[in-house]
């Protein structure tokens with residue numbers, strides 16, 4: 001049996017084991033995916049240990065994605081993004097980043113045209129960086145708004161975009177074709193809105209990377225009649241790309257989505 005896993009701290013709430021194990025079953029693979037609580041201090045030991053034990057592959061999550069850059073050999077995209085979320089074991093231990101691709105596929109699935117579209121990205125952390133690089137490569141024109149505008153400007157500088165503070169959202173939101181929330185705002189009930197929902201209009205797409213609940217931003221989007229995309233499909237597609245990197249097989253997207261949505265529903269109870 002091949003062992004796969006996700007390293008993070010905390011890790012109890014990860015949906016990846018349910019999602020990847022469902023995929024392995026559907027593909028008929030003799031493989032199992034486990035969560036491991038690994039601290040930053042032990043990350044190198046853990047990755048080398050997994051390699052020595054013949055693991056099939058790893059995912060990395062908070063707070064390990066940046067630290068891993070110095071332990072594995074990052075591919076060009078992971079290096080540019082500055083974070084690794086997927087590790088493959090071959091001749092070398094290679095670090096990949098599938099988060100941006102996950103976001104792009106979620107948008108593509110909703111038939112959002114990316115090339116030439118004007119995208120407003122809110123946030124400038126790890127998830128936002130992955131999305132910014134991938135969308136820029138696909139030809140979107142990107143504006144970045146962040147609570148700390150300095151970080152927005154810095155990220156914008158790397159992708160030839162424009163950087164702003166959150167106070168600019170009132171002007172930026174109505175102009176954008178696609179609005180992406182890449183912050184954690186909305187994860188908790190009672191989180192404040194990043195912008196007034198009335199700034200939205202029909203024809204726009206709002207993609208919120210939060211997946212554990214329907215955020216106020218997405219509720220506002222549905223109310224206005226614009227297209228709302230939650231974070232579940234990004235989670236599914238980043239995991240699907242990881243599975244493809246590890247096994248070379250075509251991932252069963254529907255099975256993975258169903259596993260995630262069922263797990264989320266089970267946790268509501």
Ligand code: ATR
Nearest residue numbers: 123124125126127128146147148151182183184185
């Ligand atoms: P991740 O890896 O999930 O992207 P991160 O790197 O810690 O996490 O980034 C979190 C993002 O959410 C940042 O853009 C952060 O803004 P700052 O750079 O100004 O810290 C944003 N964020 C977090 N809490 C926020 C809040 N209450 N309001 C606005 N933005 C917030």
